[in-house]
Amino acid sequence: RRSWAEPYKIKVVEPLKMTTRAEREQAIAEAGYNTFLLRSEDVYIDLLTDSGTSAMSDRQWAGMMVGDEAYAGSKNFYSLEEAIQKYYGYRYILPTHQGRGAENILSKILIKPGDYIPGNMYFTTTRLHQELAGGTFVDVIIDEAHDPRSQHPFKGNVDLQKLTDLIKRVGAERIPYISVAGTVNMAGGQPISMANLRAVYELAKSHDIRIILDATRAVENAYFIQQREADYHQQSIAIILKEFCSYTDGCTMSGKKDALVNIGGWLALNDPDIYEEARNMIVIYEGLHTYGGMAGRDMEAMAIGIEESVQDDHIRARIGQVEYLGQKLLDWNIPIVVPIGGHAIYLDAKAFLPHIPQDQFPAQLLAAELYREAGIRAMERGIVSAGRNKDTGDHYYPELELVRLTIPRRVYTQAHMDLTAEAVDEVYYNRHRLRGLKMVYEPKYLRFFQARFELL
Numbered sequence: 001r002r003s004w005a006e007p008y009k010i011k012v013v014e015p016l017k018m019t020t021r022a023e024r025e026q027a028i029a030e031a032g033y034n035t036f037l038l039r040s041e042d043v044y045i046d047l048l049t050d051s052g053t054s055a056m057s058d059r060q061w062a063g064m065m066v067g068d069e070a071y072a073g074s075k076n077f078y079s080l081e082e083a084i085q086k087y088y089g090y091r092y093i094l095p096t097h098q099g100r101g102a103e104n105i106l107s108k109i110l111i112k113p114g115d116y117i118p119g120n121m122y123f124t125t126t127r128l129h130q131e132l133a134g135g136t137f138v139d140v141i142i143d144e145a146h147d148p149r150s151q152h153p154f155k156g157n158v159d160l161q162k163l164t165d166l167i168k169r170v171g172a173e174r175i176p177y178i179s180v181a182g183t184v185n186m187a188g189g190q191p192i193s194m195a196n197l198r199a200v201y202e203l204a205k206s207h208d209i210r211i212i213l214d215a216t217r218a219v220e221n222a223y224f225i226q227q228r229e230a231d232y233h234q235q236s237i238a239i240i241l242k243e244f245c246s247y248t249d250g251c252t253m254s255g256k257k258d259a260l261v262n263i264g265g266w267l268a269l270n271d272p273d274i275y276e277e278a279r280n281m282i283v284i285y286e287g288l289h290t291y292g293g294m295a296g297r298d299m300e301a302m303a304i305g306i307e308e309s310v311q312d313d314h315i316r317a318r319i320g321q322v323e324y325l326g327q328k329l330l331d332w333n334i335p336i337v338v339p340i341g342g343h344a345i346y347l348d349a350k351a352f353l354p355h356i357p358q359d360q361f362p363a364q365l366l367a368a369e370l371y372r373e374a375g376i377r378a379m380e381r382g383i384v385s386a387g388r389n390k391d392t393g394d395h396y397y398p399e400l401e402l403v404r405l406t407i408p409r410r411v412y413t414q415a416h417m418d419l420t421a422e423a424v425d426e427v428y429y430n431r432h433r434l435r436g437l438k439m440v441y442e443p444k445y446l447r448f449f450q451a452r453f454e455l456l
């Protein structure tokens, strides 16, 4: 059996600065034990996020050179519109500066105070925009998604009974849309199956309720459908993606993930009336409807990135690298979320640090420790990210207390993955010495971005 290797070779590199442990101890203390507050130059392997951190191809860089920076009607808008219509299948396309720009517009248009928005697990910016519009997010994901050890192949699936119960409880008229993400970031990059999405679509249509997809990693979701769903083993990623989107009425998209760009996103819709209102709102919050907060060059790079993202060789290598790292950690009995997700490895901080109670922020501590140990930057995805219940004011206490090791696309080599695994193993070996944190500064919104902590 031949090993696999990437379907590309490297043409440009960015030299990295190596730091000492002493320098890292000072840097993480000055950053308040919050990896978001570290300087990039002090980070060796940056696994904070796959958002906007992927490497563009030479064709994308070439596309940057043909940016048509006209204020209105840029050529690049039409290449982007064509690429999205071709690969995602939606009719109307509105560029936005990134995903949350689309989430803001959509929430403002579709949600009325007192509405309920069911979805397959929360996402931070998505839920916040739903709440700011007066809505309440209701989690209708299957129970297995909240269990880091469950091997369910499609943990992103919607529990149709939970959804039906909500419709019965509040009435279809209080549900402006069902918010479906594929893959599900906070569950560990877990996919929803085509069969489940089709069933959700049929249920929604029987109650005349819309479905809006968060398409941010829908290409990765298509890969899992190809690999794990019998009917799709012989289908190309592009064909699967298009069918997947056909079971939804529109999508919000952060192009900073699947679409291989450093900035960009869109709102796509099939309903002409919602489109007309969104097209009008875009000029308030994002820019003219033919650039939506992006430069022409960025739209061109994203149009090319969409084409590259659906190539079977690309997505197989991308997810193969994540699986490579995850399998190493599993072989060393280090607790991670299974099945291995599409864009990241998620350390199970509750199992990793059972002696640190959740309100002493174990995942926050573990992310800080991994940086101190090896200059590797990861992201807390536990109680700090979950924030506070808008009604009670108390923390949410999520089942999943995770540290996300997020792999940018086409950036790091297998050697970086090997070193990351060794560093995690070192921290695991010394985990008994670790102790909790206290939060000393807590911002009002999305606190995890800017909160500061001290060692207990």
Ligand SMILES: CC1=C(O)/C(=C\N=C(/Cc2ccc(O)c(F)c2)C(=O)O)C(COP(=O)(O)O)=CN1
Binding pocket: 048, 049, 050, 051, 098, 099, 100, 101, 123, 124, 125, 126, 181, 185, 214, 216, 217, 253, 254, 255, 256, 264, 265, 379, 385, 446
């Ligand atoms: C499934 C989904 C996302 O993953 C996503 C973003 N993701 C980020 C950046 C980020 C966002 C929120 C955080 O709590 C976070 F700590 C990190 C990330 O790293 O995963 C957005 C929003 O897209 P925008 O970032 O283009 O506006 C919408 N939907």
